Amino acid sequence: MVTExxxxxxxxxxxxxxxxxxxxxxxxxxxxxxxxxKLSRQTQQISLSECQDxxxxxxxxxxxxxxxxxxxVFCQEVHExx
Numbered sequence: 001m002v003t004e005x006x007x008x009x010x011x012x013x014x015x016x017x018x019x020x021x022x023x024x025x026x027x028x029x030x031x032x033x034x035x036x037x038k039l040s041r042q043t044q045q046i047s048l049s050e051c052q053d054x055x056x057x058x059x060x061x062x063x064x065x066x067x068x069x070x071x072x073v074f075c076q077e078v079h080e081x082x
Contacts, residue, residue, distance in 0.1 A: 046068065047062075047063035047064075047066070047067060047068060047069045047070075048063075048069065048070045049063065051070070051071050051072040051075050052070045052071060052075075053071055053072075053075040053078075053079070054072060054074075054075050056072050057072075058071075058072050
């Protein structure tokens with residue numbers, strides 16, 4: 001009878017340990033997802049100084065007016081038409 005109680009005790013400790021590990025993994029995965037989301041938002045907000053299509057300079061005023069701008073006015077108009 002003592003052996004059964006000891007086995008139950010060991011099983012409960014192993015189960016609790018596994019649950020704690022799963023909980024820790026879950027928390028880390030959520031933290032990684034949050035970091036990825038923040039990085040994604042930050043990259044979308046970064047304005048380019050040169051147009052990604054033609055390479056011409058994007059005026060500073062446009063970069064400030066349109067956060068995340070990646071094209072000059074001309075290339076953006078062409079892009080939106082297609």
